[in-house]
Amino acid sequence: MEARVRRDRLYDRIAHAGLLLLSIWALVSAGTYLFVVYRTLGYPFELEWMEGGTLDVVARIHADEQIYRSPSLEYVAYLYTPFYYFASAASASVFGIGPVSARLVSLAATLGTVAVLYLLVRHETKSHAWGLVGAGLFLATYDASGKWFHLARVDNLALFGTVAAFALMRVASGWRSALAAGALAWLGVFTKQTMFVPVVLFLTAAILADRRRGRTASVTCGALCVLTFLAFEITSDRWFSYYAFWLPTFHPSDAAWARHFFQADIPILWPVAVIGVAWLAITARRDWRKACLLYTSPSPRDH
Numbered sequence: 001m002e003a004r005v006r007r008d009r010l011y012d013r014i015a016h017a018g019l020l021l022l023s024i025w026a027l028v029s030a031g032t033y034l035f036v037v038y039r040t041l042g043y044p045f046e047l048e049w050m051e052g053g054t055l056d057v058v059a060r061i062h063a064d065e066q067i068y069r070s071p072s073l074e075y076v077a078y079l080y081t082p083f084y085y086f087a088s089a090a091s092a093s094v095f096g097i098g099p100v101s102a103r104l105v106s107l108a109a110t111l112g113t114v115a116v117l118y119l120l121v122r123h124e125t126k127s128h129a130w131g132l133v134g135a136g137l138f139l140a141t142y143d144a145s146g147k148w149f150h151l152a153r154v155d156n157l158a159l160f161g162t163v164a165a166f167a168l169m170r171v172a173s174g175w176r177s178a179l180a181a182g183a184l185a186w187l188g189v190f191t192k193q194t195m196f197v198p199v200v201l202f203l204t205a206a207i208l209a210d211r212r213r214g215r216t217a218s219v220t221c222g223a224l225c226v227l228t229f230l231a232f233e234i235t236s237d238r239w240f241s242y243y244a245f246w247l248p249t250f251h252p253s254d255a256a257w258a259r260h261f262f263q264a265d266i267p268i269l270w271p272v273a274v275i276g277v278a279w280l281a282i283t284a285r286r287d288w289r290k291a292c293l294l295y296t297s298p299s300p301r302d303h
Contacts, residue, residue, distance in 0.1 A: 023129050026136020030114075033139045037150055041103055051152040053078060054088065054102055061089040062097060068236035068243055077243045082232065083191040084154040102152035109160040110149040114138060116160070120167045154192045161188030162195050162202070169206050169217060178213040181206075182220025189221070190228055193244055 046052050057078060060067050067085060068077050088102040095101035114135045122131030139149075148155050165184035168177050185203065188195040203221065207214030232240040266273075 019129050019133070022133045022136075025140075026133045029136045029140040029142075033142050033149065036142070037107060041107065041150060042100055044099065046099070047103075048148070048151050048153065050078075051099055051102070054085070054152040055097060055099065057085045058088045058092050058102060059097055061085060062092065066236055066239075068232065068239040070239065077239070079243050079248050080154050081190045081193045081244050083187060084157045087157065088152070099152055103150050106148075106153060106156045107150040109157040113156065113160045113163050116164050116167045120170065123171045158188045158192035158195045161185065161191060162198055165199070165217070165221075166202055169202075169213065173213075175213065175216050178216035179220050182217035183224065185217065185221040186224035186228075189225055193248075 040047060056075065057067050060075070067082060069075070071077075084105065087105045091101040091105050092098070095104065117138050118131040118135040120131075121134030122128055125131070142149055150156075161184045165181040165188065168181040168184065172181075185199045189199055199221065203214060203218045205214075206217055229240070
């Protein structure tokens with residue numbers, strides 16, 4: 001009995017030491033990223049080749065000009081849905097039209113995603129330290145994900161909307177939170193239309209886990225998508241669907257990237273994938289609904 005107690009104490013010390021090291025690593029990751037932000041946020045020129053085009057779109061919004069129109073020598077619209085550009089235009093009203101105002105929107109979205117991940121992990125683990133590790137893990141992907149966290153691009157605002165919608169469905173209850181989750185999912189899709197795929201998967205899982213709340217979120221997201229699509233389609237004389245949906249279908253496929261995904265990306269992630277599949281299998285045996293995206297519906301013990 002005494003040997004078992006000593007062994008348990010040893011395991012606890014190892015676990016606490018590991019958590020301490022991970023927490024330090026998370027703080028270092030956060031500090032490193034904030035230092036990069038400090039050095040690059042105010043850079044007056046492009047940090048990435050699409051930033052200049054983003055500012056062109058923002059300038060058109062401020063000039064009350066159509067951002068989806070027939071292509072010309074002076075302007076060709078980007079192939080993205082427009083929420084980010086209007087958010088950047090609002091930021092430009094305060095900070096002026098320039099790369100800083102647009103980058104601030106992406107930075108705010110990135111920090112919002114960090115906060116959401118911290119709160120979600122803390123909710124799941126009941127531990128502030130593990131919440132910090134979860135947030136730090138996201139920031140640690142800054143280099144691996146292409147260094148896009150605070151660029152004048154649509155990506156991180158789209159990510160924030162999608163992640164926040166998922167987290168809200170997990171940690172909250174009631175129809176109001178489902179409405180808000182649906183609106184956040186719409187924000188993700190109407191910032192970058194490729195978010196449609198994870199949003200559909202997430203909302204399907206939400207319906208399986210909690211039919212009423214899942215349907216509420218799905219109807220809210222769907223209704224907002226249809227209304228805003230029609231509004232932009234009508235006001236742009238149908239150029240919106242041309243740029244956002246029809247033209248992207250002509251992007252050529254590249255088999256080399258597909259091979260790279262399976263040969264380089266997947267091998268790096270396989271340990272995480274194995275753990276995730278094992279967790280899903282164990283959870284599904286107990287309650288298949290709980291296996292739907294981290295129990296998309298909160299359980300009674302959470303409240």
